[in-house]
Amino acid sequence: MREPLPADMFDELCPSPLNPIRFGDKWAALIIRCLEDGPRRFSELRVPLRRVTPKVLTGSLRSLERGGLVRRTVLAGATPHVEYELTPLGRSMLVPLAAACAWTEEHWDELIDARESYDDASGPRPAHAYAPGPAAGRPGG
Amino acid sequence: MREPLPADMFDELCPSPLNPIRFGDKWAALIIRCLEDGPRRFSELRVPLRRVTPKVLTGSLRSLERGGLVRRTVLAGATPHVEYELTPLGRSMLVPLAAACAWTEEHWDELIDARESYDDASGPRPAHAYAPGPAAGRPGG
DNA sequence: CAGAATCCGTGGGGATACTG
DNA sequence: CAGTATCCCCACGGATTCTG
Numbered sequence: 001m002r003e004p005l006p007a008d009m010f011d012e013l014c015p016s017p018l019n020p021i022r023f024g025d026k027w028a029a030l031i032i033r034c035l036e037d038g039p040r041r042f043s044e045l046r047v048p049l050r051r052v053t054p055k056v057l058t059g060s061l062r063s064l065e066r067g068g069l070v071r072r073t074v075l076a077g078a079t080p081h082v083e084y085e086l087t088p089l090g091r092s093m094l095v096p097l098a099a100a101c102a103w104t105e106e107h108w109d110e111l112i113d114a115r116e117s118y119d120d121a122s123g124p125r126p127a128h129a130y131a132p133g134p135a136a137g138r139p140g141g
Numbered sequence: 142m143r144e145p146l147p148a149d150m151f152d153e154l155c156p157s158p159l160n161p162i163r164f165g166d167k168w169a170a171l172i173i174r175c176l177e178d179g180p181r182r183f184s185e186l187r188v189p190l191r192r193v194t195p196k197v198l199t200g201s202l203r204s205l206e207r208g209g210l211v212r213r214t215v216l217a218g219a220t221p222h223v224e225y226e227l228t229p230l231g232r233s234m235l236v237p238l239a240a241a242c243a244w245t246e247e248h249w250d251e252l253i254d255a256r257e258s259y260d261d262a263s264g265p266r267p268a269h270a271y272a273p274g275p276a277a278g279r280p281g282g
Numbered sequence: 283c284a285g286a287a288t289c290c291g292t293g294g295g296g297a298t299a300c301t302g
Numbered sequence: 303c304a305g306t307a308t309c310c311c312c313a314c315g316g317a318t319t320c321t322g
Contacts, residue, residue: 020164020165020208021162021163021164021234023161023162023163067255068256089248089251089255092244092248093162095240096237096243099236100162103234103236111208111209111230113209114208114210115208118207
């Protein structure tokens with residue numbers, strides 16, 4: 001709740017297009033995990049999410065707020081101070097999110113192998129190699 | 142298993158951008174539900190998924206195949222005959238999919254209300270009305 | 283600190299028409 | 303029947319720069 005978020009909270013291949021299950025937009029699931037232990041400031045979020053530009057992070061947070069999953073609070077004071085926290089609705093989403101993460105973790109190797117063998121088989125092909133990646137992002141792990 | 146898929150299997154607002162949980166691309170979750178009871182032919186899938194153009198349906202099926210969730214089988218014969226079915230991996234995905242659907246169904250009203258009040262509050266605003274819809278689709282119901 | 287403004291590339295996804 | 307082939311649009315998301 002009070003510990004700062006670790007900079008290496010997520011590894012570089014996260015989110016991955018291999019994961020078919022996605023919560024919100026590309027970064028939403030990661031944001032939700034960052035808020036799991038209590039409210040966080042914008043700049044706190046930027047630490048584990050340093051690969052996300054401020055514009056994109058803001059957009060993602062606005063989208064979560066719009067969906068009722070996150071509440072944005074402007075604290076009074078001389079300098080800007082904004083906190084983001086999960087709403088009860090957002091918190092309830094941790095359940096299916098955990099289920100999705102568990103599934104992904106359990107089947108990660110199969111997902112890798114499946115894509116590899118598909119691409120091996122259809123890559124060398126001359127025509128109709130048609131291989132559109134899924135529009136998916138890896139939620140958590 | 143043998144009953145044809147009903148044309149009204151999904152309602153028109155499905156998938157909906159209100160749902161933050163998404164499996165694969167826009168139509169993947171619907172396809173998976175269509176395959177739940179056994180293998181289906183391309184034209185069988187087109188009945189409940191009649192709003193999806195053949196090109197897009199093919200793309201979605203290829204993506205599922207690439208991810209190892211669906212197997213495509215060309216049956217021998219004079220006229221083209223292709224079947225799609227869930228792999229064990231695809232079938233295992235029914236579990237988190239069901240969890241997601243349950244969550245969505247349970248919180249549907251809250252999702253609607255949240256967006257409505259957000260848009261009511263920020264819509265009339267002059268500047269920074271910044272309201273980017275989430276890149277999400279409604280999985281099942 | 284917490285963003286906003288601007289520019290821009292990529293590709294998902296729809297419409298339409300055609301084919302082995 | 304089971305797709306392909308084109309064309310097109312625009313929303314997502316990244317880079318960069320600027321500000322109350």
